[in-house]
Amino acid sequence: MAYVPPDPPVVPYLMVRNGARALDWYVRAFAGRQIERYDMEDGRLGHAMIELGNGGAIYLSDEFPELIERVGTLAPDCLGGTTVTVALAVDDVDAWLARADAEGAVTIRPPADEPYGRNAKLRDPFGHVWALTGPKRDG
Secondary structure (H helix, E strand, O other): OOOOOOOOOOOOEEEEEEEHHHHHHHHHHOEEEEEEEEOOOOOOEEEOOOOEOOOOOOEEEEEOOOHHHHHHHOOHHHOOOOOOOEEOOOOOOHHHHHHHOOOEEEEEEEEEEEOOOOEEEEEOOOEEEEEEOOOOOOO
């Protein structure tokens, strides 16, 4: 029998500082829904899964620098930036960007129609960069 993963076959796993606040932010800013959440005894977010408003998903956790050998990643704050951009295909780039901006994101690249569609980039309050891509404004 073929293996069937319990979640989408590729899910970005974001490490942050202040995971509980980040979880709430991603739910609000990206029209998400918390699927699961596990808190650690010390108050840090051990793991969460969020279904985003575009049908995608992300995993989220507080960083655990004391476990870097096992975990392998740190939050962007610790690294001085992020090493990836998470791409989101959305139905309305301007609306998604406006909602994220209203929640405290910083627009890196304002919306513009490109040959492949409408595109914008933002940095969320936790240091992760997101590229929003959707249909061109003029159709």
